[in-house]
């Protein structure tokens with residue numbers, strides 16, 4: 001069974017919060033105004049239409 005966790009991320013432009021679902025519970029969601037060169041990330045559009053990226057970093061590394 002696949003585990004899904006929910007994280008609230010903050011828009012780097014307007015600080016509006018958006019809920020994102022991630023596949024695992026042990027990762028940290030870090031909002032980023034641009035796409036990172038490596039790592040797993042997901043694209044988010046905030047309620048004000050700003051597009052940013054959320055990097056999912058595993059804190060145990």
Ligand SMILES: [Zn+2]
Pocket residue numbers: 011012013014015016046047048049050
């Ligand atoms: Zn925004």
